[in-house]
Structure formats: structure tokens, C-alpha cells
Amino acid sequence: xxxxxxxxxxxxxxxxxxxxxxxxxxxxxxxxxxxxxxxxxxxxxxxxxxxxxxxxxxxxxxxxxxxxxxxxxxxxxxxxxxxxxxxxxxxxxxxxxxxxxxxxxxxxxxxxxxxxxxxxxxxxxxxxxxxxxxxxxxxxxxxxxxxxxxxxxxxxxxxxxxxxxxxxxxxxxxxxxxxxxxxxxxxxxxxxxxxxxxxxxxxxxxxxxxxxxxxxxxxxxxxxxxxxxxxxxxxxxxxxxxxxxxxxxxxxxxxxxxxxxxxxxxxxxxxxxxxxxxxxxxxxxxxxxxxxxxxxxxxxxxxxxxxxxxxxxxxxxxxxxxxxxxxxxxxxxxxxxxxxx
Amino acid sequence: xxxxxxxxxxxxxxxxxxxxxxxxxxxxxxxxxxxxxxxxxxxxxxxxxxxxxxxxxxxxxxxxxxxxxxxxxxxxxxxxxxxxxxxxxxxxxxxxxxxxxxxxxxxxxxxxxxxxxxxxxxxxxxxxxxxxxxxxxxxxxxxxxxxxxxxxxxxxxxxxxxxxxxxxxxxxxxxxxxxxxxxxxxxxxxxxxxxxxxxxxxxxxxxxxxxxxxxxxxxxxxxxxxxxxxxxxxxxxxxxxxxxxxxxxxxxxxxxxxxxxxxxxxxxxxxxxxxxxxxxxxxxxxxxxxxxxxxxxxxxxxxxxxxxxxxxxxxxxxxxxxxxxxxxxxxxxxxxxxxxx
DNA sequence: GTGAAAGCGCTAACAT
DNA sequence: ATGTTAGCGCTTTCAC
Numbered sequence: 001x002x003x004x005x006x007x008x009x010x011x012x013x014x015x016x017x018x019x020x021x022x023x024x025x026x027x028x029x030x031x032x033x034x035x036x037x038x039x040x041x042x043x044x045x046x047x048x049x050x051x052x053x054x055x056x057x058x059x060x061x062x063x064x065x066x067x068x069x070x071x072x073x074x075x076x077x078x079x080x081x082x083x084x085x086x087x088x089x090x091x092x093x094x095x096x097x098x099x100x101x102x103x104x105x106x107x108x109x110x111x112x113x114x115x116x117x118x119x120x121x122x123x124x125x126x127x128x129x130x131x132x133x134x135x136x137x138x139x140x141x142x143x144x145x146x147x148x149x150x151x152x153x154x155x156x157x158x159x160x161x162x163x164x165x166x167x168x169x170x171x172x173x174x175x176x177x178x179x180x181x182x183x184x185x186x187x188x189x190x191x192x193x194x195x196x197x198x199x200x201x202x203x204x205x206x207x208x209x210x211x212x213x214x215x216x217x218x219x220x221x222x223x224x225x226x227x228x229x230x231x232x233x234x235x236x237x238x239x240x241x242x243x244x245x246x247x248x249x250x251x252x253x254x255x256x257x258x259x260x261x262x263x264x265x266x267x268x269x270x271x272x273x274x275x276x277x278x279x280x281x282x283x284x285x286x287x288x289x290x291x292x293x294x295x296x297x298x299x300x301x302x303x304x305x306x307x308x309x310x311x312x313x314x315x316x317x318x319x320x321x322x323x324x325x326x327x328x329x330x331x332x333x334x335x336x337x338x339x340x341x
Numbered sequence: 342x343x344x345x346x347x348x349x350x351x352x353x354x355x356x357x358x359x360x361x362x363x364x365x366x367x368x369x370x371x372x373x374x375x376x377x378x379x380x381x382x383x384x385x386x387x388x389x390x391x392x393x394x395x396x397x398x399x400x401x402x403x404x405x406x407x408x409x410x411x412x413x414x415x416x417x418x419x420x421x422x423x424x425x426x427x428x429x430x431x432x433x434x435x436x437x438x439x440x441x442x443x444x445x446x447x448x449x450x451x452x453x454x455x456x457x458x459x460x461x462x463x464x465x466x467x468x469x470x471x472x473x474x475x476x477x478x479x480x481x482x483x484x485x486x487x488x489x490x491x492x493x494x495x496x497x498x499x500x501x502x503x504x505x506x507x508x509x510x511x512x513x514x515x516x517x518x519x520x521x522x523x524x525x526x527x528x529x530x531x532x533x534x535x536x537x538x539x540x541x542x543x544x545x546x547x548x549x550x551x552x553x554x555x556x557x558x559x560x561x562x563x564x565x566x567x568x569x570x571x572x573x574x575x576x577x578x579x580x581x582x583x584x585x586x587x588x589x590x591x592x593x594x595x596x597x598x599x600x601x602x603x604x605x606x607x608x609x610x611x612x613x614x615x616x617x618x619x620x621x622x623x624x625x626x627x628x629x630x631x632x633x634x635x636x637x638x639x640x641x642x643x644x645x646x647x648x649x650x651x652x653x654x655x656x657x658x659x660x661x662x663x664x665x666x667x668x669x670x671x672x673x674x675x676x677x678x679x680x681x682x
Numbered sequence: 683g684t685g686a687a688a689g690c691g692c693t694a695a696c697a698t
Numbered sequence: 699a700t701g702t703t704a705g706c707g708c709t710t711t712c713a714c
Contacts, residue, residue, distance in 0.1 A: 008707095010706095010707055010708085011707070011708065012707075012708095020684075020685085021684065021685045021686075022685090022686095022707090022708080022709095023684070023685060023686075023687095023709085023710080024683085024684060024685075025708095026708065026709060026710085027683095027684085027709095029708090029709095030709080032709095032710095033683085033684095033710090034683060034684095035683070035684085036683060036684090039683080039684080053460065053461060053485075054461065054707085054708080055402075055463065055706090055707050055708070056461050056462055056463060057398060057401045057402050057407065057463050057706090057707080057708090058402055058690090058706075058707035058708040058709090059707080059708060059709080060398045060690095060708095061396075061398050061399055061402050061690050061691070061692090061706090061707080061708075061709095062689085062690050062707090062708055062709050062710085063690090063708090063709075064690085066398065067462075068441075068462075076423050076426060076427060077420060077423055077424075077427075079418060082417050082418055082423070083418075085417060085442075086417060086418075089444075096458065098441045098443065098458060098459070098462060099441065099442055099443075100409075100439045100440065100441055100442075101426075101440055101441075101442040102439065102440075103430075117437065117439060118439070119394065120394060120395065120397050121397055121408075121409075121439060122396065122397060122398050144394070258626060258629065261629050262628055262629060265628075265629065283626065283629075284625040284626045285599060285624065285625045285626045285629075285630065287603055287606075288599065288602050288603060288606065288624075288626075288630050289626065289629050289630055290631070349691095351690090351691055351692085352691070352692065353691075353692095361700075361701085362700065362701045362702075363691090363692080363693095363701090363702095364693085364694080364700070364701060364702075364703090365699085365700060365701075366692095367692065367693060367694085368693095368699095368700085370692090370693095371693080373693095373694095374694090374699090374700095375699060375700095376699070376700080377699060377700085380699080380700080395691085395692080396690090396691050396692070398690090398691080398692090399690070399691035399692040399693090399706090400691080400692060400693080401692095401706095402690090402691080402692075402693095402706050402707070402708090403691090403692055403693050403694085403705085403706050404692090404693075404706090405706085683714105684713100684714085685712105685713085685714085686711105686712090686713080686714100687710100687711090687712090687713100688709105688710090688711085688712100689708100689709090689710095689711105690707105690708090690709090691706105692705100692706090693704105693705090693706090694703100694704095694705100695702105695703090695704085696701105696702085696703085696704100697700100697701085697702075697703095698699100698700085698701075698702095
């Protein structure tokens with residue numbers, strides 16, 4: 001009785017065992033060229049007996065296909081991005097793709113490193129939520145023929161597929177809602193202003209304020225960089241140190257809304273009685289928290305699915321024109337905004 | 342002026358351009374054999390000019406090293422597991438490893454598929470939080486010489502590295518706390534009982550109840566399978582349909598505690614006045630939720646870091662004896678348990 | 683329908 | 699110090 005080395009069985013071993021050539025083994029493996037029924041069975045039997053597993057690295061070397069997609073997001077703790085991942089995975093895993101997940105903590109240096117690593121790994125494509133609106137490295141990826149789909153965040157002068165929400169429009173809508181509820185002393189906790197979403201949400205806010213002829217006070221423009229901690233600090237400075245209490249606060253994402261909410265809670269400021277609060281994207285465990293926050297709710301899962309579909313198309317056909325898809329978001333009105341007058 | 346095909350520059354191209362042999366190029370690339378200073382510079386210059394990027398697939402084929410680590414977890418929405426990922430990544434990314442992230446939704450079928458895919462991808466190692474305490478496929482991985490580190494969840498008869506919390510002990514401690522606060526009518530919302538943590542938490546609960554001579558009522562043993570939705574349903578059945586209200590509820594993980602909490606909230610049952618609630622692992626946005634839940638808090642980040650260190654050691658040295666590391670958890674006492682009598 | 687052989691990009695043993 | 703060459707496991711062209 002022969003003893004087989006189970007560790008590294010190659011088509012060569014299978015060929016020898018089945019007494020055929022390695023070409024034939026390859027053919028039954030890929031089922032892409034005619035092989036007689038008997039030979040096929042012989043080979044299949046041999047594969048089974050030897051517990052053969054094709055080496056996908058060798059395959060990749062020939063084919064230049066790794067079945068790997070790099071996903072780069074800023075924040076792995078943010079359920080918004082995790083929903084996106086779920087969406088992506090639900091589509092691409094059907095076609096046997098795996099995801100290399102990397103996160104950048106909104107740090108552009110880190111992002112560049114991560115992208116380089118992914119390109120060296122020869123991933124078939126990259127899905128990116130960049131932490132900088134200027135990203136020249138994107139051109140390198142294009143040159144290397146690695147398809148890129150941008151998700152959530154656009155990049156200036158890029159000529160690639162994009163999937164975003166209507167950040168400007170939604171932000172405008174949310175601000176308008178505050179204004180129509182009678183608020184004027186509105187504080188905005190901005191996101192990362194090096195990022196398209198950060199910019200557009202701020203622009204949407206400013207546009208609404210301007211359209212209603214409401215002045216934006218400098219001290220009410222805070223910079224939270226999409227970070228829980230930073231938002232907490234900044235809002236605390238405003239409310240505790242400067243003792244300025246706006247009538248409403250607009251948090252440009254969920255994490256910052258959470259940080260803001262904690263400041264309010266710690267200082268016994270009731271929402272909406274003392275301060276109103278709205279947020280761009282729902283916070284975690286919204287259902288368990290009083291009051292429920294009025295917010296823009298994005299469809300992260302759908303965004304992820306669209307990205308998955310797009311990237312698969314792009315892998316198959318690199319030459320079509322890039323598309324921009326805007327996934328609509330909802331304004332969800334809850335009880336965190338007080339009506340004034 | 343020569344025009345270079347930037348897309349696929351190989352060491353061959355570099356060699357030609359620098360007028361040296363490919364071996365020399367390889368040597369400067371790896372810096373592992375003596376090369377004269379001048380030659381080195383020539384080669385480096387050529388690499389730069391051609392924008393050469395080594396093909397890591399070809400490297401992998403020779404070396405059998407992919408610099409890829411597969412991470413398999415049940416739930417990508419659970420911050421506990423995301424913390425673990427952060428811990429792992431913080432260690433292994435220093436050594437240029439990337440993570441292939443896969444999740445299983447507590448579905449063992451899916452887990453097997455995912456593991457197979459990872460093994461075909463020739464990942465250098467796998468970090469696994471299995472959704473089944475019996476996992477014979479583990480033996481296959483071992484045979485294929487893929488190191489495995491189990492995290493959070495043990496597997497029966499496995500002879501691999503393991504990093505867990507003291508589920509039994511912590512569960513015992515948490516239950517004991519409830520009992521010493523005077524509770525007897527305690528309902529447990531169990532996790533997945535095909536999983537070591539699910540079993541051990543339940544065992545810890547039973548042991549404490551037994552030690553204090555308290556009977557466990559059948560109807561108070563619920564099965565939430567570590568799922569938010571399932572826990573919500575089961576607790577609702579108990580409280581709304583059967584109208585049985587325990588004096589305290591023990592949720593065996595954070596997601597199930599959240600589901601439980603929502604049932605209580607929807608039915609106007611106040612914690613801790615009407616029902617006490619404790620949870621194994623802190624819920625999301627704990628700080629914003631009233632009341633703060635008394636809980637076991639695991640050190641997920643540390644668990645991840647340990648796993649990262651272990652896997653690196655294991656990759657370097659496959660032949661040492663497997664270790665089991667138990668990371669201690671804290672009992673965090675908050676205000677969700679009413680003192681009775 | 684099947685086999686022989688070249689080659690994907692790189693590493694490393696061997697030769698000089 | 700540098701070059702030549704075999705070979706990692708697979709696919710695919712070219713013969714037969």
C-alpha cells in the first residue's frame with residue numbers, strides 16, 4: 001500500500017498515479033478541453049485518492065487572477081462600513097472572491113501603505129473609501145491595471161467607478177429640517193474635511209443656512225474628524241469650557257453623534273428640551289437610546305451590493321466608461337428636535 | 342527615448358535595462374547575497390526608472406509564503422469580534438501580513454466553505470472563531486500544514502493554539518452576583534450551544550445556581566443562538582406570550598442583551614426595578630444607555646493581540662507544543678441589578 | 683483525445 | 699561578485 005504525502009499533492013502526482021500526462025489532469029481540472037470519459041474518471045479517482053487540491057498560487061501566476069479583492073475603509077468599528085462589507089461580500093463571495101480587509105483610521109499615510117501592499121499582492125480589484133479627496137496613488141493603480149471602485153467617498157479628478165450617497169442633498173435636507181423647526185443657533189460637528197463626504201455635508205449645511213439667511217457662527221463650526229473622541233472633546237470645549245449652548249447640533253456622522261450625545265448626557269442637557277440633535281447616519285443601538293435621533297439613514301448594505309456588482313463587472317470588462325451611482329438616503333424623523341415658537 | 346510597459350515590469354526587464362543578470366536583480370531585491378555597490382546602484386536605478394514592483398505571486402510560488410492570514414469569525418456586526426481583529430492586525434501588519442476576513446453568521450456549513458477557500462488560497466495561517474465545537478476539518482488544515490489559532494471558541498479534540506476568556510468562571514461569577522443580590526427566578530438567554538463559549542457560559546450559570554441550591558426553571562432557559570433577533574423573539578415569547586417575568590435575566594452575549602433590552606423597553610419593564618439584566622460582554626454604546634448594564638467585560642483587543650503574536654510564532658516555528666492562553670475578564674458592576682430583600 | 687514542452691516571475695544552488 | 703540554470707505548480711500551444 002502506497003503512502004501519500006498529503007501535504008503537497010500536485011497535478012504531477014495525480015498524473016503519475018492516473019497514468020496520464022499532466023496536461024490531461026489540467027484539462028479535467030478545468031473542464032475546458034475534451035477528455036474522454038474513461039480518462040476523466042481515472043483522473044478524478046486519482047485526485048480523490050491523493051486528496052489533491054489545486055494550488056491557486058500557481059494558477060494565479062499563469063492567469064494573473066488572484067480572486068482577491070482589497071477593501072479599504074477608514075473605520076472598522078463603524079457599523080456603517082461593516083454593512084457595506086456585508087453588501088460587498090454577499091455579491092462577490094458567490095463568484096469565489098475573498099476580501100482582504102484593511103482599515104486606515106482616517107490616516108492617509110496608512111492608506112497609501114495599505115494600497116501599496118494590496119497592489120503587490122496583485123489583488124484583482126480594490127474597493128476604497130479614501131481618507132483623502134486627493135489621492136494620486138489612484139493613478140498608479142490604474143496604470144497597474146487594478147480596477148478601483150470608490151465607495152462612500154469620492155476622489156478629485158479620478159476616472160473610476162463611484163458609489164456614494166447624496167451627501168450634499170441629504171445634509172441640506174437635514175439642516176432645512178432643523179431650520180424649519182425654528183432653529184438658528186445651529187452647531188455643526190464636521191467630519192474629516194479632507195474627505196468628500198465631510199466637505200459635502202458641510203456644504204449642504206452651509207447652503208441651507210444661507211438659503212434661509214441664517215448666519216453661521218464661527219464658534220459653532222466644530223471639527224470632529226469623524227472621530228468619536230475628537231467630537232466628544234470639541235463639543236465639551238464648546239459647552240463646558242466656553243459655556244455656549246447651541247439650540248441644535250448637527251453631527252456629520254454616527255460616531256460623532258455618539259460622542260456629542262455623551263457630552264450632553266454628562267452635563268445633564270436633555271435632548272431635545274435643552275439641545276436638539278440630528279445626525280448623519282444612525283447611531284449604534286439607536287432603538288435602545290432615548291431619545292431616538294432624527295437622522296439621515298443611508299442604505300449601506302445596498303451601497304455595498306452595488307459596489308460588489310460594479311467591481312465584478314469591472315474585473316470582467318475593464319474598458320467601459322466609469323459610472324457614478326448615487327444611492328438614496330432617507331430622512332428619518334424622530335424625537336430629538338424641539339419645535340421652537 | 343524608450344517607452345516602458347509600466348503594467349508588468351519583471352526582474353528580467355530590470356536585468357536587461359541594468360545590463361546585469363536576473364540573479365543579480367533578485368539579490369539586490371532581497372538583499373540577501375553580496376552585491377557590489379556599483380551594481381547595486383545600477384539595479385536600483387533601473388528598478389526605479391521602470392517602476393518595477395516585485396510580483397508577490399511568483400514569490401509565493403517559490404517560497405510557499407503568501408503573507409496572508411485568514412480570519413474567520415461568526416459575526417462581523419459584533420464589536421467584540423471587530424476589536425479582536427484590531428488586535429490581530431496591530432501585530433501582524435507590522436510583519437507585512439494582510440488579513441482575509443470571512444464571517445460565517447454562526448453557520449457551520451458556511452464556515453467549512455470559507456475554510457476550504459482559505460486553504461486553497463494557501464494562506465500562511467488561519468485564526469478561527471468556530472461556530473461548532475466539533476470541527477473535523479481542522480485536522481485537514483493541520484495535515485496541509487496550515488497553522489491554526491483558535492480564538493474565543495475552543496474545539497473538541499483539537500491540538501492547536503487557543504486563546505479564550507474564562508467563560509465558565511466569568512459566567513459563574515456573574516450568576517453568583519445575581520444570586521447574592523437576592524435573585525432566584527433567573528432566566529438565561531443562552532448562546533449557541535454548539536459552541537464552547539455557549540456551553541461554558543451555560544455550565545457556569547448552572548454550577549452557580551446549583552451551588553446555591555436554586556432550581557433552574559425550564560421555561561427560563563432560552564436559546565438565543567447569539568443572535569439579536571432570536572433573543573428578541575424568545576424573550577418576547579416568554580414575557581409577552583407566556584407572561585412570565587423573571588426577576589433577572591442573564592444574556593450570554595452582548596447582541597442578545599440588546600435584543601432582550603428592547604423587549605423590556607417595548608413592554609415598559611424597567612431595569613432594574615421590574616427586571617434585572619446582566620450581560621456577558623458589554624453592549625454597544627453602553628455609555629448612552631440607561632441603565633448601564635452590569636456585565637462581564639472581556640479584553641477583546643488583548644485577545645486579538647495575543648492571537649496575532651501566537652500566529653506569527655506558529656508560522657515561524659510549527660513544531661512547538663500548542664498553548665492555551667486564557668485572557669482574564671472583568672466583572673463590571675453597574676446599575677442594572679436590583680437588590681432584593 | 684492526449685502528450686510534450688514552454689513559460690508565468692521569481693529564488694537559490696551551482697558554476698565561474 | 700556575478701551569471702547560468704533548474705524548478706515552484708499550473709496552463710496552454712503545438713504536435714501527433
